Amino acid sequence: MSTTDAPAAASAPTDGAGTAVPVLSARRVEVAFSSGTGLAGGSGTARAVDGVDLDVGAGEIVALVGESGCGKTTLARLLLGLERPTAGRVLFEGAPLRYRSRDLRAYRRRVQLVQQDPTGSLNPRRTVYESVAEGLRVHEGTTADEADRVGRALSRAGLRPPERFLSAYPHELSGGQRQRVVIAGALVLEPEVLVADEPVASLDASVRGEILRLLLDLRADLGLSALVATHDLGLAWNIADRVAVMYLGRVVETGPVEEVLAAPAHPYTRALLSVLPDSGSAPVVLSGEPPDPKHVPRGCRFHPRCPVLASGEAERAGVAHRCRTEDPGVLEEGSGSDASARRSACHWVAAGGGGRIRPPDHEDRKQ
Known part of the structure; x- marks a missing residue:
């Protein structure tokens, strides 16, 4: 599939000059943590994110790449509203993110997290139905169309027919199926952006390609945008439109994935x-x-x-x-x-x- 197949770019919001506004942006964001003894000894302030500009366009997949500890996960949490920046701003469709509870609640319907470890993120005592329906119940309470929406989300995540999986527990599923349940839990709220932190790191090589293919299909079918944090440049090559390479809290190279990796x-x-x-x-x-x-x-x-x-x-x-x-x-x-x-x-x-x-x-x- 070509990167030009992304369908959402034409419907992206624009500014007064007609230029497309990124759906999700970071502007000079910083996150600093004060702590005790550091790796080099002594106390101080750790700059986990140390000045980052980053855009995710409508219908675009951006890979955020770097070694463990470079700040990828902290930046992803920042873009999800789970961390507040020490400096700088996060913007959604050009408007600064606000951190009041009701604003964050509305925001998290539209920007959803796909976690790394489906085994750890799924409650072993809940069925697939209950796990996928949780987000709906948190945001809307129990609705008359809940079962239809859960089934539709499972189907979009590639678990078909959904009726086969509704009463299953996580231990009864394969690793790839569990990750699809996690993705369905994000899709059930019909977000515009997915933030995926190492979405295939815990999966066998045989199923990684299936999950990456699913993310591309979701972009093509639903116009979803995605930020994928990973240490794997090979993954970036296969899925991303653009890549941002991060080192010690800062993006050190960015551009179209074919140009950066070629x-x-x-x-x-x-x-x-x-x-x-x-x-x-x-x-x-x-x-x-x-x-x-x-x-x-x-x-x-x-x-x-x-x-x-x-x-x-x-x-x-x-x-x-x-x-x-x-x-x-x-x-x-x-x-x-x-x-x-x-x-x-x-x-x-x-x-x-x-x-x-x-x-x-x-x-x-x-x-």
């Missing part, structure tokens, strides 16, 4: 892609561990682990000092014709560095 610019993206099968390059092993978010390095936050700096390439490009001392800054989302432009927070790339890495040869890419 020719990654930022050294961190290049390292992530290099370990995929059929990447066409030798694996890049990054030195050390990601820094403590309480002690973000001066300059480019990636520079202590950057192979371009370690190899002398940054020195030859004349930017090594800037890498160590000057923050490349927050990547700002574009607008209008610039909305899908490539962006990379890297002094070396800005100076003309970079190269091409062949993307993984996935024959089933969005077919």
